[in-house]
Amino acid sequence: MTSLAQIIEEFFNHTWWSRHNQSMPDHSLTFLWSLSVSIKDFGALLGSLGVKCLADTYGRRNSILIVNALSVVGACLMFASKANESFEMLIVGRLVFGLFCGLVMSLNPLYIQEVSPTNLRGAFATLNQVSFATGILLGMVAGLETVLGTKELWAMMLSLSLIPALLQYLALPFCPESPRYLLINRGQESQAETALWRLRGPSDEVFTELEEMKQEAAHTQSALTVKEFFTKRSYRQPIIIVLIVNLGSQLSGFNAIINYSTKMFDKANFDEAKYLTLGVGAVNVAFTLVAFFLMERAGRRKLLLTGFLCLAVCNLSMTVIDSVLFLVPELRSLQVLVVFFLISAYEVGPGPISWFIAAELFDQPARPIAMAFTSMLNWGGKFMLALLFPPLLKLCGPYVYLLFMTMALAAFSFTWRRLPETKGRTFDDIAAEFREAEGIPLHIKTGFNTFP
Secondary structure: OOOHHHHHHHHHHHHHHHHHOOOOOHHHHHHHHHHHHHHHHHHHHHHHHHHHHHHHHHOHHHHHHHHHHHHHHHHHHHHHHHHOOOHHHHHHHHHHHHHHHHHHHHHHHHHHHHHOOHHHHHHHHHHHHHHHHHHHHHHHHHOOOOOOOOOOOHHHHHOOOHHHHHHHHHHHHHOOOOHHHHHHHOOOHHHHHHHHHHHHOOOOHHHHHHHHHHHHHHOOOOOOOHHHHHHOHHHHHHHHHHHHHHHHHHOOOHHHHHHHHHHHHHHOOOOOHHHHHHHHHHHHHHHHHHHHHHHHHHOHHHHHHHHHHHHHHHHHHHHHHHHHOOOOHHHHHHHHHHHHHHHHHHHHOHHHHHHHHHHHHOOOOOHHHHHHHHHHHHHHHHHHHHHHHHHHHHHHHHHHHHHHHHHHHHHHHHHHHHOOOOOOOOHHHHHHHHHHOOOOOOOOOHHHHOOO
């Protein structure tokens, strides 16, 4: 049975043979495959740098429409690579698609947070992660040999991102621009009020929300440089929180499991390991939906703490099971359960929250930079893990999961001590807490910051 990786490696080799009349050297083939896999995350890391410029210049909604063109271009390049016998087109297509991912994974939650009502802000932002997890699962299904993972259809599989891009071009123009952007960034009060009416309908909430935005605009500066973002005293604590939460999320084992689950199940001698990997994708989607329903009930703080603690326990369990699996093969079923539990722990808390928490912790001028910072941390973490996990696994064996456990425990400890609850609070209320003092006075706002 031929895997998709083998099919694309054969394409690389065939292209090389047609040009040079000889097979590609093994080290070159390995390098090209690794480059093809990791170049998307590197492109996403680069794309993150453009979030502030786009979001503040063209608005939140319009920026999403603009970067959508990168998805179309990337999909077309990947689709055309097979017909043109050009692995360079495939790699460039992956890079362009990565640029799109880095931009849109910040712009989407930024837009969603700013148009959502306060009491549903977290739940709606979680839908971005639901879409992300659904895309991963659909990619797994499309990559099956019985679907599009064949020598004839693999290029079509890589270009499927064209479909949601075109659908978004049809639907998004009918959505209003962010009222917060219109009022606070542009000073266009009447347009902001019109956008709020479209979003909320005839309701007293429109006037209440408009007044809240005016109050925020009264004590925020109109523009902010990247240097000011990293040096301003009131941003110091939120920056550290975003840093720890995002690195804790990315380096807590989830991405390693997602990327290497098939190899892990193969090693444990499971028949049809790829179908177990589909189970990983299905659990991933299911628990992002659970997070959607829990986000406004439990709050961000409780879900993060629970998620990080469970991730630490799962990584410890993975170390123990993987260490004795050759002695007790019967534990392989338990290993699958631990993998599924790790995925669910990630998606109930750290997964979705790490992508949008920055939008809640910062005021309007800083929010696009904070989301760009979030995107850089997330994609940078993925890129680092893709490069370092295989050699670390060879070097440390099953004890590599102890490194993930340490990261999860560090994130748990910091979240416990420093992260205020943001559920049900206005952006201005949250920002005011950081403006009042350099540290976060957890003892003052008991209702927000306790973890019973």
